[in-house]
Amino acid sequence: MPRKTSKSTSQSSIDVLLREERIFRPNAAFRRQASVKDASIYGKAARDPEAFWASCARDLVWLRPWKKVLVWRPPHARWFVGGKLNASVNCLDRHLGTAVRNKAAILWEGEPGEERTLTYAQLFRETCRFANVLKDLGVRKGDRVTLYMPLVPELAIAMLACARIGAAHSVVFGGFSAESLKERINDAKATVLVTADGGFRRGVEVPLKKFADEALRGTPSIRHVVVVRRGNFPVQMTEGRDRFWHDLMRDRSAECPPEPMDSEDMLYILYTSGTTGKPKGIVHATGGYMVGVHTTTRLVFDLKPEDVYWCTADIGWVTGHSYVVYGPLSNGATVLMYEGAPDWPDRGRFWQICDKYRVTIFYTAPTAIRSFMRWGIEWPEKHDLTSLRLLGTVGEPINPEAWVWYRNFVGGGRCPIVDTWWQTETGMIMITPLPGITATKPGSATHPFPGVSAEVLDEKGRVVKDGGGYLAITRPWPAMLQTIYGDPERYATQYWSKWDAKTYFPGDGARRDRQGYFWLLGRVDDVLNVAGHRIGTMEVESALVDHPSVAEAAVVGKAHDLKGQALAAFVTLKEGIVTNGDLVDELKSHVVRKIGALARPDDIVFTAELPKTRSGKIMRRLLKDIAEGRALGDTTTLADPAVIQALKQRYQED
Numbered sequence: 049m050p051r052k053t054s055k056s057t058s059q060s061s062i063d064v065l066l067r068e069e070r071i072f073r074p075n076a077a078f079r080r081q082a083s084v085k086d087a088s089i090y091g092k093a094a095r096d097p098e099a100f101w102a103s104c105a106r107d108l109v110w111l112r113p114w115k116k117v118l119v120w121r122p123p124h125a126r127w128f129v130g131g132k133l134n135a136s137v138n139c140l141d142r143h144l145g146t147a148v149r150n151k152a153a154i155l156w157e158g159e160p161g162e163e164r165t166l167t168y169a170q171l172f173r174e175t176c177r178f179a180n181v182l183k184d185l186g187v188r189k190g191d192r193v194t195l196y197m198p199l200v201p202e203l204a205i206a207m208l209a210c211a212r213i214g215a216a217h218s219v220v221f222g223g224f225s226a227e228s229l230k231e232r233i234n235d236a237k238a239t240v241l242v243t244a245d246g247g248f249r250r251g252v253e254v255p256l257k258k259f260a261d262e263a264l265r266g267t268p269s270i271r272h273v274v275v276v277r278r279g280n281f282p283v284q285m286t287e288g289r290d291r292f293w294h295d296l297m298r299d300r301s302a303e304c305p306p307e308p309m310d311s312e313d314m315l316y317i318l319y320t321s322g323t324t325g326k327p328k329g330i331v332h333a334t335g336g337y338m339v340g341v342h343t344t345t346r347l348v349f350d351l352k353p354e355d356v357y358w359c360t361a362d363i364g365w366v367t368g369h370s371y372v373v374y375g376p377l378s379n380g381a382t383v384l385m386y387e388g389a390p391d392w393p394d395r396g397r398f399w400q401i402c403d404k405y406r407v408t409i410f411y412t413a414p415t416a417i418r419s420f421m422r423w424g425i426e427w428p429e430k431h432d433l434t435s436l437r438l439l440g441t442v443g444e445p446i447n448p449e450a451w452v453w454y455r456n457f458v459g460g461g462r463c464p465i466v467d468t469w470w471q472t473e474t475g476m477i478m479i480t481p482l483p484g485i486t487a488t489k490p491g492s493a494t495h496p497f498p499g500v501s502a503e504v505l506d507e508k509g510r511v512v513k514d515g516g517g518y519l520a521i522t523r524p525w526p527a528m529l530q531t532i533y534g535d536p537e538r539y540a541t542q543y544w545s546k547w548d549a550k551t552y553f554p555g556d557g558a559r560r561d562r563q564g565y566f567w568l569l570g571r572v573d574d575v576l577n578v579a580g581h582r583i584g585t586m587e588v589e590s591a592l593v594d595h596p597s598v599a600e601a602a603v604v605g606k607a608h609d610l611k612g613q614a615l616a617a618f619v620t621l622k623e624g625i626v627t628n629g630d631l632v633d634e635l636k637s638h639v640v641r642k643i644g645a646l647a648r649p650d651d652i653v654f655t656a657e658l659p660k661t662r663s664g665k666i667m668r669r670l671l672k673d674i675a676e677g678r679a680l681g682d683t684t685t686l687a688d689p690a691v692i693q694a695l696k697q698r699y700q701e702d
């Protein structure tokens with residue numbers, strides 16, 4: 049059970065107050081069949097990381113072998129220098145001469161219920177045809193192509209087609225606004241935009257082409273627009289610029305020789321938000337990235353030929369790039385893609401899909417798991433989930449109660465859980481259990497992947513052995529970002545300057561416990577200083593969610609005369625729970641019980657929804673504006689702007 053302690057070790061620069069001591073070991077049946085059974089992989093990789101990554105790289109198809117595994121001139125690393133390869137060859141061609149040829153590569157289900165299956169041979173042909181389309185539209189090696197699409201197979205095809213001819217794709221998540229799309233197209237100076245007439249979200253049309261048209265008013269670099277017909281939604285086509293995908297694909301050759309790419313040639317750009325307003329175009333190169341995602345997919349998910357693998361992320365995020373497209377396809381996996389919302393037409397949709405396709409590996413986000421918890425166990429219980437054998441989470445710290453719920457009610461108590469820490473910038477999973485050998489603790493991402501070096505450091509760069517501090521990556525890793533597109537200085541200052549140019553700073557707080565487990569505490573800007581104690585907001589949230597009435601909680605700091613900062617908590621309750629004044633006091637006492645008096649929230653406000661970005665991250669910055677009585681900052685990335693207005697009013701009333 050979690051235990052509270054009031055003091056952290058003297059070394060720590062962040063006090064860590066919530067202790068979770070439950071341990072779950074993989075069961076014997078899982079261990080016996082696991083790809084990694086032997087913990088010596090860690091020592092071997094640590095003794096000679098370059099040799100380790102080279103052995104992983106030999107599992108890919110190279111058109112020319114590399115001369116040097118790593119050239120490291122901090123903060124710039126070059127991986128597999130002199131090697132040539134093509135990412136689409138590694139995802140497609142390599143399987144064609146094997147039994148994988150006619151295996152399902154993609155099992156796709158649309159939100160309204162349509163089904164499509166593409167075998168590896170079919171995916172190869174479609175990719176080559178679209179690569180020829182792009183070539184005819186004038187796209188050449190090194191050009192940028194923006195993809196703004198719903199989660200349909202054409203999105204994966206377009207990515208692989210770009211990779212085939214050496215163009216960099218820049219996928220912009222279909223939930224972004226016209227303004228965000230415009231900004232990203234202009235930053236990348238993309239020449240072609242691929243979009244769709246629309247997409248479905250909870251039964252409602254998302255008019256992507258309409259948003260694209262708005263963006264296209266201010267994007268001088270775009271010469272051609274390709275439109276996928278997804279839903280027969282009405283669209284306006286601009287003569288000379290816009291063409292339909294199906295028209296362009298007609299009679300196209302299904303042969304397209306792959307462009308031999310230098311290992312360090314750009315594979316893609318993906319925009320991610322930072323602490324400043326302007327999104328950063330994270331650049332991933334080809335060779336190291338492919339080695340990183342190929343290896344981690346195989347070992348972290350214990351991937352086997354017969355698996356049905358479902359990562360619920362949209363391809364618009366890095367999780368979709370690495371663990372829907374490049375990692376699983378390079379391993380010849382069967383990848384399930386579901387276009388829509390988890391609660392459409394009812395809250396059992398994900399479980400119905402797991403049941404129908406006999407999904408074996410399921411990878412999702414803690415925010416989704418907390419929704420499932422809130423909706424109740426009757427939904428997973430309605431469906432047969434016995435095909436599942438491994439569960440994963442990614443995107444934010446998972447509170448132990450959600451972890452245990454996931455294990456019990458989705459995993460039937462038998463599936464190992466891999467809590468995977470990584471980022472858009474790292475490209476690949478960095479801190480994670482290896483499911484056949486790691487004893488997991490709920491809420492801990494456990495250990496760095498073999499060949500990855502991570503530490504918890506204090507402000508001055510001293511190693512914290514047992515306690516809190518900042519996460520640091522202390523050695524280059526193959527899928528690391530190459531730069532920020534068009535802004536190499538920001539690359540150096542943002543990531544490689546907190547301590548020295550050899551040490552990567554991801555921006556996350558972390559704790560190491562006595563057994564060397566890593567506990568990620570969220571972004572350091574989410575770490576508060578209350579009466580001289582630095583407290584991860586996540587810890588307080590975990591404590592709140594631990595209360596039987598609470599579904600989800602977000603905690604922010606607000607300025608306080610005496611304590612420096614005080615805590616304000618925004619709480620959503622489980623269905624059927626009635627709010628009253630007693631509950632506020634009860635929750636405060638609960639936090640005090642779990643963590644200590646210093647973590648007692650000053651304010652607790654109940655809300656039906658928390659303000660979230662379209663990727664599901666709680667926008668604490670806006671909650672802080674409310675808690676401190678300020679005018680609201682930028683709300684353009686909110687999934688539902690109405691939530692925040694209602695909350696602001698409520699806070700003032702309370």
Ligand code: PRX
Nearest residue numbers: 442443444445467468469470471472568571
């Ligand atoms: O704060 C960490 C959190 O998500 C951040 C990276 O976000 P993004 O680039 O959008 O990529 C998300 C998908 C890889 C990290 O800096 N994060 C991600 N995974 C975890 C996590 N925090 C705790 N535990 C995780 N497993």
